[in-house]
Amino acid sequence: MATQTLPATRRTGKAGSTIFLKTLMAVTGIIFILFVLAHMYGNLKLFSGERSFNTYAEHLRTIGEPMLPRRGLLTILEVVLGLSLILHVYSAVALWRRANEARPQKYAVKKAVSQSLSSKTMRWGGLFLLLFVIWHLLQFTIVKFNVGSGGGAFQHNPFQLTVHAFQVWWLTLLYILAMIALGFHLHHGVWSAAQTLGWTTTPRARRIAKTAGLVIALVVAIGFILPPLFILFGVIK
Amino acid sequence: MNLTLKIWRQNDAADAGRLVDYPVEGITEDMSFLEMLDVLNEQLQARGEEPVAFDSDCREGICGMCSLMINGEAHGPEVTTTCQLHMRSFKDGETITIEPWRASAFPIIRDLVVDRSAFDRIIQAGGYISVNTGAAPEANNIQVPKVAADRAFDTATCIGCGACAAACPNASAMLFLGAKVTHLGELPQGQAERSPRVVNMLNQHDAEGFGGCTNIGECATACPKEIPLDVISQLNKDFRTAKKYAG
Ligand code: HEM
Ligand code: SF4
Ligand code: FES
Numbered sequence: 001m002a003t004q005t006l007p008a009t010r011r012t013g014k015a016g017s018t019i020f021l022k023t024l025m026a027v028t029g030i031i032f033i034l035f036v037l038a039h040m041y042g043n044l045k046l047f048s049g050e051r052s053f054n055t056y057a058e059h060l061r062t063i064g065e066p067m068l069p070r071r072g073l074l075t076i077l078e079v080v081l082g083l084s085l086i087l088h089v090y091s092a093v094a095l096w097r098r099a100n101e102a103r104p105q106k107y108a109v110k111k112a113v114s115q116s117l118s119s120k121t122m123r124w125g126g127l128f129l130l131l132f133v134i135w136h137l138l139q140f141t142i143v144k145f146n147v148g149s150g151g152g153a154f155q156h157n158p159f160q161l162t163v164h165a166f167q168v169w170w171l172t173l174l175y176i177l178a179m180i181a182l183g184f185h186l187h188h189g190v191w192s193a194a195q196t197l198g199w200t201t202t203p204r205a206r207r208i209a210k211t212a213g214l215v216i217a218l219v220v221a222i223g224f225i226l227p228p229l230f231i232l233f234g235v236i237k
Numbered sequence: 238m239n240l241t242l243k244i245w246r247q248n249d250a251a252d253a254g255r256l257v258d259y260p261v262e263g264i265t266e267d268m269s270f271l272e273m274l275d276v277l278n279e280q281l282q283a284r285g286e287e288p289v290a291f292d293s294d295c296r297e298g299i300c301g302m303c304s305l306m307i308n309g310e311a312h313g314p315e316v317t318t319t320c321q322l323h324m325r326s327f328k329d330g331e332t333i334t335i336e337p338w339r340a341s342a343f344p345i346i347r348d349l350v351v352d353r354s355a356f357d358r359i360i361q362a363g364g365y366i367s368v369n370t371g372a373a374p375e376a377n378n379i380q381v382p383k384v385a386a387d388r389a390f391d392t393a394t395c396i397g398c399g400a401c402a403a404a405c406p407n408a409s410a411m412l413f414l415g416a417k418v419t420h421l422g423e424l425p426q427g428q429a430e431r432s433p434r435v436v437n438m439l440n441q442h443d444a445e446g447f448g449g450c451t452n453i454g455e456c457a458t459a460c461p462k463e464i465p466l467d468v469i470s471q472l473n474k475d476f477r478t479a480k481k482y483a484g
Contacts, residue, residue: 017439018409018449019476095407095449102341102408102448108243108256109334111309114458115406122451192452198474201467 018098019196021091026193028084028091033186033193033216035081040223046236047227050159057158089130096123118188118217125181132178139165147171166231175228183221187213238264238324242277243334244289246348254345256334266325270313271296271303273324290348296320298461301398305349306336311400311459318398318461338403342410342445355445356397356413362441363434364417366426379425389423392416394462404459407448412456414442415468418475432479439476 042060045053063073112120139145140162144155147168154160166172190213191200200206230236239262247254261277268276271293278288294302298321307313313322327333335349343351381389392415401412418435421427427434450469457466 017443017476018411018447019439019473022449022451022473023477095451099407099409099448099451102446103339104341105339107306107309107336107339108245109309109336110306112455113310113404114454119451119453120406188452195452195466195470196473198470198477200470201474203465203467206467206470 018095021095022196024087025091025095026196028088029189029193031080031084032088033190035077036182036186036220037216040220043227044223046159046162047230053159053162054157085130085133089126092123092126116188118184119192121181121184122188122192125185128181129178129185132174132181135174136178162227163231163237166228169232172228172232176225179221179224182224183217186220187217189213190216238266238327238329240264240273240327240330241332243332244349245336246289247337247345249347250344256336264324266323268324269296269320270305270307270322270324271320290346290350292350293320299396301396304338304351304353304399304403306338306403308334311338311404312398312461316461316463318396321461338399340399340402340408340447342408342447343399343402351399353397353399355447356399356410358445359410359414359438359441360397360417363430363437364421366421366424366430368426381424385423389420392420392423392464392468395420395460395464396462398461400459400461401456401464402447404455405448405450406453406455407451409448409450409456410442410445411447411450411469411472412460412464412466414438415470415472416464419468419471422471422475431475435472435475436479439472 042056045056060074061071065072139147144161146154146161147165154164166175191206191209194200194209194212195206200209227236239260242259242261243256244259245254246257259277259281261273261280264273264276271291274289274291281288292302292304294300296303298318301318303312303319305312305319307319307322312319314326315322337343337345337349338351338353342355343353345351395413395416397413399410399413402408402410405412418438421434422431452466452469454466457464
């Protein structure tokens with residue numbers, strides 16, 4: 001069949017193209033990975049006791065002084081992370097919509113030959129993570145409410161705020177589920193980001209990126225799950 | 238072999254379409270999948286029914302016309318094209334569901350036949366090099382490193398069949414795009430147009446309505462020519478580093 005010469009098409013331009021959106025998602029995703037690793041490290045300080053943990057928390061507010069005002073670096077990080085979250089979710093939703101439009105009619109029979117559970121759950125798992133992040137910020141940063149029965153809130157004692165929170169079993173369970181979801185998200189996300197940023201142009205680089213995804217996912221998920229578990233079982237108190 | 242086929246029948250783009258059951262008998266293991274469909278069509282014609290429309294051309298695995306989704310796998314269970322798939326890959330008594338490629342960029346023309354000219358337009362947007370035709374140039378004038386030549390050759394085996402986009406959960410054609418961009422980008426002759434090529438081809442890909450890649454990998458598994466996933470990373474890299482004047 002002879003094809004017609006190219007008609008003028010609607011151009012998406014470089015920005016707004018699928019690869020631009022993917023790159024946005026990958027870059028913001030990597031910002032999240034760095035943040036999550038640092039956050040996990042901070043949480044592990046719960047194991048070294050109230051003083052150590054609270055000193056660490058206070059230090060976060062004074063880093064960079066006197067060059068920066070109090071909470072200076074923290075505020076910069078909050079802005080960067082907030083913007084990243086908006087862009088990450090924006091590109092995820094935009095690509096999700098495009099994917100749905102690209103296949104309006106589904107197959108009656110479709111085999112998933114090489115999809116990992118992680119890659120299949122990126123979108124719904126990501127949505128769950130978004131809800132979790134909102135809950136988490138309300139609980140520990142914005143409102144600082146106490147879910148336990150122990151009475152008053154611990155606005156100015158991060159260690160007590162945390163310990164009292166995770167003595168509640170359903171809260172610990174919620175966090176464990178969220179961290180498992182995060183592990184899945186990172187398992188595919190790390191490799192996917194490497195691929196999107198053009199770092200995996202050889203089979204060897206692909207294997208390395210996939211392994212890195214697995215390792216980072218396990219480290220982050222386990223690193224985050226340990227402190228709440230140890231609090232629930234009364235080891236940290 | 239006796240088989241039950243569930244085949245997608247659709248009169249034209251306006252028709253809603255449906256899966257219809259067809260029992261077939263007397264199939265031998267040595268028949269190709271398309272020959273099996275030929276047998277069915279002869280039986281249908283003998284009964285005065287409309288034969289099933291499906292595409293094929295070379296029937297030797299090089300043209301990319303024979304696009305069928307077989308039991309949920311593009312080109313069926315083997316790493317080859319539908320025309321090179323043989324009935325020994327199936328069991329006697331099996332039910333086989335046969336559907337057309339499903340993507341809004343591949344509109345159905347009739348039954349199992351889809352319009353894949355979106356791929357032709359993507360090629361027209363940049364999947365070429367501009368050289369004057371004439372006598373073949375002296376082969377050793379332009380040196381090509383062995384690894385580059387190998388990679389260019391391997392990716393040049395893409396036959397544009399569309400299985401990658403058909404198998405992709407996002408209906409993304411980026412394996413195809415990556416194969417073309419890598420093939421030409423590895424060669425000295427491909428450098429002059431390298432930046433506009435990747436931007437224009439991607440723009441056309443998006444404008445045709447294909448989805449965005451999420452690096453799941455169904456495409457590379459479905460590809461009859463074993464184009465590897467790393468061409469998509471190459472595509473992403475070329476796109477990111479494409480010069481401003483491109484497109
Ligand atoms: C807050 C809600 C979130 C949503 C809705 C979300 C959604 C998504 C989606 C849909 C993808 C694309 C999946 C794919 O490429 O197959 C993705 C990729 C990614 N996400 Fe998230 N995510 C969220 C949070 C996070 C967080 C908290 C992190 C890090 C800890 C993260 C890290 C990544 C990474 C690294 C990628 C890979 C980028 C790429 O595909 O190139 N995401 N996310
Ligand atoms: S990359 Fe493979 S599956 Fe996609 S069009 Fe080319 S040959 Fe077909
Ligand atoms: S008919 Fe040409 S590749 Fe199958």
